[in-house]
Each structure stands twice: as structure tokens, then as C-alpha cells.
Amino acid sequence: MSNDPSPIVSIRNLGKTYASGFTALRDVSLDIRRGEIFALLGPNGAGKTTLINIVCGIVNASSGTVLADGHDIVREARAARMKIGLVPQELSTDAFESVWATVRFSRGLFGRPPNPVYLEKVLRSLSLWDKKDSKIMALSGGMKRRVLIAKALSHEPRILFLDEPTAGVDVELRRDMWQLVRELRESGVTIILTTHYIEEAEEMADRIGVIRKGELVVVEDKHVLMRKLGKKQLTLQLQAPLQAIPQELTGEPLELADGGNALVYTFDTQAERTGIATLLRRLGDLGIGFKDLHSSESSLEEIFVSLVHDESRGGGKEARA
């Protein structure tokens, strides 16, 4: 990580209303720290791509400001854009060009002088060096995706946006991409990625932002987020199935599962008392026996689903993927 404490991307009160009248972003403020991997999560249509496109100068904001490494994206558009590499969702088609010509051309677009040594380093780090003379159309899907990353890195950006980097790729390539992103971060590039795969954020991100209906609802260190919002569940496999939660226990955070054969107790990982001892005693008093019990902790996926869906329902308790 860098010693410079100023954020590398600073987004203030950003809003976007498209010409159609649809408001895709509302008052989004966010600082991205130098050298971090930041994952932006949100359901389809939440506004992730709109946010990225504004920072990259592809879409104009309706209100608010963005600084990229200190450069205002509107007043100093070119300087700001030089700092940024964008790996888009879609594969664009330079089908007939070679890998080498493609990355060299991308670099030239930014007005950078040729630097074959740097481009060789990029291609080698992406395991593309031995494909440098291949035409893009002759590459596998995974290799094409690497070419997109090489193009985005061609002008030596400090900030790399990856929009759904592993959508539609197989498990093995996904792991390779994760490794690659970590290596890029090691080399000093700040990474901002959007993803639908919570596993991806859980695996890689230092911090996580959750966007829902154009609003940033949470920005938090990944571990803090998991600790804060993580719930634990205790599942009791009952000796005899129950039709319903006994009246004496209504009001407790209990749910029936497995066709009445299991009782699930949800408790807060941060609470001083879990309430488990009391629960077990009360079950004993009611003559409800159990043959097995196990506890589980919510994954980031469950936390995400509960954030995105429960808030829209006004705050339910269920957090299941």
C-alpha cells in the first residue's frame, strides 16, 4: 500500500438521471484508498456500471464531482482518464489484429510514447507473451479477457476498474484472474471491481460497497462488515417434528426448517449473551428433545442478500441465499 493518505478516487454527491428521466445514482459519495481492492456489489440495475462509466468519462454525471488521483474528471478530463484503466464487461472486437498490435494501439490512444519493454512486461504477467502475434479471433475466451486487461493496462494507469471480471468464465480461470488482480495490486495499482459473485468479493476485496437502487447503502471493511452483520445460527435437529413454533416461544428468533424437523435459532455474533442456554432450558421444559445440533455463521453472500432484499421489505430477519 502507498504512504499517501489521500484517496486515489474521490466521489462527492454524485447523481445521475438519464435522459429518459430514470435516476440511476443518488447522492453517492465514496473515497477509494490508494492500493486497495474495492468491490462494488449490487443487484442488476443498481447503478454499478453507471458509476464506473461516470468515473471513466463515458457518461456525464448530472450532479456531483469526481477526482481521479487529484484530477477533476470534467475539468481535467484527459489527465484524469490517463490515470484510469477500464476492463469492460463486453469483449470488443479487434478480431483481425494481433495481440501486440492491439495493446500498442491502445497505449497510443492515450498519447503515451511507445514502450515495448513495459508492454512486454504486461503481456508476460498476463501469460499472453507467447500469444503476442496471434490474432485476437484465434484466442480462447479466457485469453481474450486477458487481452482486455492488457489493453486497460497499456497506458500505465494507477486505477483499474474491472466490470464483472469473471462473468461467464470457468472456475479455473476465475482463480487465475483473482491471482492476477492480487499481483496487480502488489504492483501498486488500485483495483475497483464490480461483481455478481459474492464469493469473488469475499475472496479478494479489502473493502466492500453495496449499491442498491442508485444509493450506496454500505461501505465497510470486509472483515468488519462480516463481523457487524454476520449472524450465527444454531440448528437443532428435533427428535419429533413440530407443526409450529410453540406458543411459549413466539417472539424468539426461531424458525422451523426441514419440514418441521429442525428448529433454527438466529443470534447476533456481537451480543453479550447468545441466549442459547435459556433456549435449551425452555425447550427442555416444553419436552422438545433434539438429537443433534450445529451452528453456522452467515457468509458474505447471506449478508449481501439480506442487505439488498430485506431493506426493500423494511427489514426482515431472513438472510438466505
Ligand SMILES: Nc1ncnc2c1ncn2[C@@H]1O[C@H](COP(=O)(O)OP(=O)(O)OP(=O)(O)O)[C@@H](O)[C@H]1O
Ligand atoms: N442510457 C440509459 N438511459 C436510461 N436508463 C439507463 C441508461 N443506462 C442505464 N440505465 C438504467 O440505469 C440503471 C442502472 O444501470 P447500470 O447499468 O448502471 O446497473 P448495474 O448495476 O451496472 O447493473 P448490471 O449488474 O446489470 O450490470 C438501470 O435501471 C438501467 O436500465
